[in-house]
Amino acid sequence: MTMSTSKCKNIKWLAITILIFIHVQEGESIKWLALSKASDVRIWTKEACSGAKTSGYLERKQARACRSTPDIMPNLIQAARDTASVCQQVFKDRRWNCSSIELAPRYTPDLLTGTRERAFVHAMSAAAAIWRLARACALGNLAICSCATPPRRVPPLIIPHTSLSLLRTNSALLDASAAKSLFKWGGCGDDVKSASRITKMFLQSSSSSSLGATGRFLHTVDMHNSRAGRRTVEQSLSLECKCHGVSGSCSVRTCWRGLDSKGPGAAGTRIFKKYSTAAEVRPKLGRLPPLYHHDNLLYTTKSVDYCSLDKKHGSLGTIGRQCNGNGSSLGYAGCEYLCCGRGHVTKTRVVLERCECKYISCCYSVQCSTCRNIVTTYECN
Structure with missing residues (x-):
């Protein structure tokens, strides 16, 4: 009886060890996000x-890429923080609020298995990396890239409102054909093409050869989601032009293609929309079915509802989360949704703040009163 019990325990621990090993292997491709904790060197x-x-911040091949092109690392650190x-x-009002990303590189199962949350993180990390690297290329911070190669096609007619008003005043509006003939590609466009190539090389350096069939398929899905994130940035390039000429006549336009000035957050908003429409896929000969478009997000494991604490599935639960207790709030931030029907408690506290401040000119000082404000918060049961 003792031998049987001991044997069962050994089998149990072996199974746990194998499971942990699989999770570590599956989490390698995004463990580089732990670079967010690195110092700004x-x-x-x-x-x-x-x-x-x-x-544990980089896997073997990523460390090799780091040694061969070390100047990309400060940008990847910032990309990890952006992610x-x-x-x-974007998930602040959802039951899963992405707090587990701070655990990198020791992720919980919500990011170790093929969930749609993992799909978002893969896509977002790729998008952030491209954005940071493309800007670094244009700024001349990287030795392996610089400004984007100018396109061959003629840009469409774009004239700033200030120049347009001047043209109307002078009754000298350019027609489309004339305007197109008076332009030149110039400036320094963001080199998204080179940034995408560098990002792909870095993110795909994780090898799937040592994984089983399930692990290899998950690796394929991860690479698909990373590609979807890269394409989100590639498709966000916009045309920017600057007019030249006497009195803003815009006789010549210098044009280039640049990224959204809002930063990686703009790409995150677009990827978040894809998160809601992500498609579930099943292994089929280790390849993705051809019917899935490369811009979609894919997942292999259904997510739990993240309502209750469940370490097995990486759920932290929503107990203690602040919600919107306004009775008219029926969205994701509302207590009804966020608290999963468990109800909530209302808490009030008095906050003392400086107010009614006045500048005293004679004494070069500022005098303020102290105001008492009552702050009401709602927390999930």
Whole structure:
């Protein structure tokens, strides 16, 4: 009886060990997001790259890429921070609020299995990396890229409102054909093409050869979602032009293609829309079915509702989360949804703040009163 019990325990621990190993392997492709915890070192050395690998921030091939092109690392650090901040911002009112991304590189099962949350993180991390690297290329911070190669096609007619008003005043409006003939590609466009190539090389450096059939398929899905994130940025390039000429006549336009000035957050908003329409896929000969468009997000594991604490599935639950207790709030931020029907408690507290401040000219000082404000919050049961 003792031998049987001991044997069962050994089998149990072996199964747990295998499960942990599989999770570690599956989480390798996004464990680089732990770089968000790294210090802002402008110059990376080979020793720093090896140290990042030892700390679990990079897997073997990513550390090799770090050593060969160390100047990309400060941008990847910022991309990792962008990924975490954007993810937490767009999910702030959802039951899963992306707080587990802060655990990198030791993720919980919500990001270790093929959930749609994992799909979003893969796509968002790729988008953030491209945005940061493309800007670094244009700014001349990277040795392997610079400004984007000018397109061959003629840009459409775009004249700023200020120039347009002047043209109308002078009754000298350019027709479309004339305007198109008086332009030149110039400036320094964001080199998204090179940034996409660098990002792909870095993110796909995780090898799936050591994984089983399920692991290889999940790796394929991860790479698909990363590609969807890259394409989101590639498709967001917009045409920017600057007019030249006497009195703003716009006789010549200099045009280039640039990224959204709002930063990676703009890409995160677009990827979040894809999260809601993500498609579930099943392994089929280790390949993705051809019917799925490369811009879609894909997942392999259905997510739990994230209402209650469930370590097995990486759910932190929503107990204690603040919600919108306004009775008219029926959205995701409303207590009815966020608290999963468990109800909520209302808490009030008095906050003392400076108010009614006045500048005293004679004494070069500011005098303020103290105001008492009552703040009401709602927390899920």
